[in-house]
Amino acid sequence: MSNSKGFLKSSIGRKAIMGLTGLFLVTFLIVHVSINSLLFVGDSGATFNAAANFMAHNPVIRVVEIGLFAGLILHTVQALLLTLANRKARPQGYAVVNGAANSSWYSRSMGLLGTLLLLFLVMHLYHFWWPTKVAVFTDHEHNTFDEIKAVFTDGTMGIISVLLYVIGCISLAYHLLHGFQSGFQTLGLNHKKYTPLIKKTGIGFSIIVSLLFALMPIGFLIGFIK
Amino acid sequence: MAGTSGKTINVTIKVWRQKNKNQKGQFETHPMKGVSVDMSFLEMFDVLNDRLITEGKDPVAFDHDCREGICGMCSMYINGRPHGPKQGVTTCQLHMRSFKDGDTIVVEPWRSAAFPVVKDLAVDRSAFDRIIASGGFVSVNTGNARDANSILIPKDDADQAFNAAACIGCGACVAACKNGSAMLFVSAKVSQLALLPQGQIERDERVLNMVNQMDEEGFGNCTNTAACEAECPKGISLENIARLNREYISASNFANRK
Secondary structure: OOOHHHHOOOHHHHHHHHHHHHHHHHHHHHHHHHHHHHHHHOOOOHHHHHHHHHHHHOHHHHHHHHHHHHHHHHHHHHHHHHHHHHHHHOOOOOOOOOHHHOOOHHHHOHHHHHHHHHHHHHHHHHHHHHHHHHHHHHOOOOOHHHHHHHHHOOHHHHHHHHHHHHHHHHHHHHHHHHHHHHHHHHOOOOOOOHHHHHHHHHHHHHHHHHHHHHHHHHHHHHOOOO | OOOOOOOEEEEEEEEEEOOOOOOOOEEEEEEEEEEEOOOEHHHHHHHHHHHHHHOOOOOOOOOOOOOOOOOOOOOOEEOOEEOOOOOOOOHHHOEHHHOOOOOEEEEEOOOOOOOOEEEOOEEOOHHHHHHHHHHOOOOOOOOOOOOOOOOOOOHHHHHHHHHHHOOOOOOHHHHHOOOOOOHHHHHHHHHHHHOOHHHOOOHHHHHHHHHHHHHHOOOOOOOOOOHHHHHOOOOOOOHHHHHHHHHHHHHHHOOOOO
């Protein structure tokens, strides 16, 4: 009487995949924001470059990176499939919907926020991930700090990039604001004592992580990261 | 009637009319003059229907039964919210004093692929019945009547089971959910038995069958917006959905059986 085969096809199983991959991506954010915060050290990126270099050449990190991309793809594809199924569940919509009366706009807009994040990610990977990969495989001298600085201090293009990054960070903040606690709820992890703590942690995490990320491009643009 | 205020308002009702599930519907507008604010929303519809019948027109079909907020039959989606603007009440317990003079009130049926429109505002909610039926029976001792309270239940568990059992199956959760998910309903029905000793024997089987039936009926997937909880006339908590997730994940993957 167990159902492990049907599980991954069931609504709850598919949601569990969303929750698990989402929380996995959250753990990635912790590592990413920690290392990138070394940009604020103020030594022209010496500490940051050392850390970035370590990450770029560490075999364990490289393997985890594959898992990261797999998690990201799974999260995105599953979200698309679930959204399509949800559309089918209400073929005829309402003429009047007062969603604000019963739920937050960002909890209802995870698809939109996720799409913005995906678009941001394409740009972000093109900016930083791809050049790093090329440098690792061609064994070129590579100064990540200078490369980041170049993206955000490149005149008008630099300002546009900073704006797009800030929009990306705002999308991230709202996506996490709902997603963090939602992941726990989906996995059934609800507890009288710990759920309020999870919710508070989620709010703090969303704001602090997104703010730290947003301060990086802003810092390069206005020059407090040197 | 004692205690009536005598106050009246004029409102405009925009109501969904649809002959049957196969035909396309449309809105119909009816001005309602001199509506007593002490009327319930359904009584206002009774007045409208009286008029329509007198004029030789087809009255608006809507579900209702007890009219005291406990049966779960009434089901109108009023100005973008199931059961209207008040929290914790069904449409029959909504009164015209909740509206202002001159208001236009848009009334639609529950919208869900699993709840096809029967006529106008009445929808077929037998999908819920099939989910309940799929849950099956609970095993009980037969023979002589047993002493009361011979099975001890912790107060907290009893309270939570009772709160879950308050669900009247009206379908407001499905109507409110942007995904048309029935998770709040199913979670209440699973919880009320999973929390009690009497529900343990069929615990795994029950949750597997009910979720399977829920999926087959074509309800959407929960994204934890909590709109269902906010609109539930019986205040069924989102904790039940977490419990349903837990019960289903556990029964699917960790039940130590073949």
